Amino acid sequence: MIPSTLTPADAQHLMARACLGAEAPLLHSLQGKSAQAAIQELLSLAVDTPANSPTFSSWGSWESMLHNGEMGQARDRLNQEKMMLKQWWMQHLLTTASPLAERMVMFWHNHFTTSINKVNQPNLILQQHQLLRQHALGNFKTLLHAIAHDPAMLIYLDGGMNYKEQPNENFARELLELFTLGAGHYRESDIKAIAKAFTGWTVDRNNNRFVFEAQHHDASGATFLGQTVNDGDQALDVILAHPRTAEYIAEKCWNAFINTDQADPAEISRWATNFRASGYEIKALLESVLLSDAFWATQNRDKLSKSPLDLIVGLFRSQSLLQVPTVELVKWSEKLGQNLFVPPSPKGWAGGAAWITPQSLLDRYSLLSKLAHSLPHATLTALLDPAYQLK
Template sequence: MRHFSTIGLLAVLCAVLTAPAMAAGMGVADARHLLVRTGFGATPEEIQRFSALSREAAVDQLLQPAAGLPVTPLPDNLQGAAGRPTTRLNEQERREYVFDQRLRNADLRAWWLTEMLHTPAPLVERMTLFWHNHFVSSERKVRQVSLMRDQNQLFRQYALGNFGTLLHAASKDPAMLLYLDAATNRAGAPNENFAREVMELFTLGEGHYTEADIKEAARAFTGWSIDRRLGTMEFRKAWHDGGEKRIFGKTGTFDGDDVLDLLLARPETSRFVIGKLWREFVSPTPDAAEVERVARVFREQRYELKPALRALLLSKDFWSDANRGALIKSPVEMVVGTLRTLQIDVPDALPFLRTLREQGQELLAPPNVKGWPGHDAWINASTLLERKQFLERLARAEELGSMLPPAAIERREQRVASAAQAPDEAMDAPARQQLRQQRQAQLQQRVLSAVQAIRIPSGAWQQTLSRTGLQAEDVVWASGHEAPTPMMAAANSVPRDLRSLLLDPVYQIK
């Protein structure tokens, strides 16, 4: 009895000694690392709340939200059906239609940025952005704002869902079918664009398929088209090649869905997707053994994303000191993360579209089918200067009205609108000039209204720091780096210690 009592006493003593450490949670540095890597910045209150959790509990909480509808209401002009005009337009009508699409594109970009700023589930929006850069489409080729809107919601719906389901849905998405020229794919003249990209960029990666596989898969995808009036996917049986195909060593009368299932059955698909997620959340150079471990979880869980992300975010590499500060913030992370972290009230993010474009990331318009390469490609002489100027203006401003002069913001947009959407030459000169002025006034007024709605509540961020007991460097500074020497602050600026943190090059990394 004495022996068992001693063991029991030791167990109680051990529990007592370890309880404070467990209760303390993962701490401030770990909380900030997790939140910044999986979202857009982190407020002091978020860091304080997560610092009390264990790593496991924190990751589980991040993965808990079910992707679904955004919290930011869509503007009225982004509502409604998706299709193009069904009647033939004259030159003037065509120009008016294109100009209207440009205005709506700006609203859609601003709406998405606003959702990133206000979402209660930042990981969902981060994954929505990740899928936008994985299943790439661009409004510059699609040219139908409502199709880009619907695709954006599709990515949000499956942001943390099942990759297999998302692959099937994204492959049939009208914006994707237009972007990769699949909408006119028909028997006898198959277009190979989509078949190639679905293997190279969406599933297997280079080197895991043959040209013969692409040609045969292109035949299987024939008949996938869109109803241009409704803006929905339409299967045209008369266009489909129902003959026998041989793909990845298997023979059958495969259709498009069959090909996607063949791709999901290949282990290279899980490795490829997990490798991209690794570069998104962990480090630029994936560890092959760890990627295989997480990919195995991905396959065993039938491509459910939450178990795979949980395994990735709880891996030793994610928390390793060597991988902290190893990633460069994207322009979206830089802009949205800074605004969220400093709790700047931004009801409408329209004024920041120009900033993102100049930093190299124009939403809904990735540079090519491979998307934004990220990492070191975010930084060059031009984009680094734009990042620095954005932070300098922010650090000097009590209100963003002085930070973002409306005339400067829209000068380029006005030139583009005036040149690309010039009124019909059949109109007389005074009428053309009047229409041009009206269009420019529309653009200018939109930005003026958005800028006037932005406010930096005086002292609000400092009050939050005081309430949470955190220091500025706890919130904005990458773990493992020493805070810079405070710089002289301008009048009416944010505190000089915060300004120093924002303007130091280390703020560019996470």
């Protein structure tokens, strides 16, 4: 039942699921408010842009080093810049004043996955990351069109090598299976059709931008989901008009905010209907999710395993800990199984029970003991309780 007045436990549940841990000031401000008022307060927090965005090497400088045979120097610089990017995001996660927005940046980062280890151009990954933040609480239709034009995404899923002379279906396949409709809701012929629609979409690495090469585009038209499309943007609009797209994103929200069990079909249908009716406004979807009986149900609390990022960031935002260099926190996240900007596959991190293994539990306890040794004994004991791994 949706609480009319948030108790301390209710406020902590809301912040653990929808924010980045239960930091005291915000936690106290939400207590005593209605769920509706608390959620509106979280959604109204302005998305803050991270300070001091790092500057990375241009594509031309990488090409110059490779041309001059400076392979070792290029590799070392690339590794340094990858770590700079990871530390930069970790610092923002620890300090952001808009935790719900940043939670959604994490959500979209694991939905529209891209690995820096394949793109190998940190400035493109940074550009994509800022794109996700810009639209994290915006409009999904706008975000989907933007991500389809994103240079890092086109490189990661080989969309930049999709020519009418030699079609590449990788981006088309993942767009349908992982980003919008989900497996079982399209045919193999639809993959071929949408790949055809996206031919000629490529990347200008020197200028970090999307390029359409008309000479490599097949403009003869294709039948996709029963409709004729001539280009990628038309195909995206067909996807967005399909009822399954809103349902698929709603199911992803169920797994992220409720539990990893089978979603309630009636709830998913209600969320998806509201999502479509809003014109794909992400805030409208979040309101449906966070103001649902399923979100507040007792049986759904403590049903989500904390990701390494949730564990580390939540601990620092909710407890008074000694300062630890962000490079160490980045390394701990990687050790626990979540290497920032390097998802294991286009499917992202599996999440849920996959985070908890005998070895990962040992590593988590080691981390908690190391970071929390300055806390009172009772607090440390609570953090080491297996229940703390759930939220």
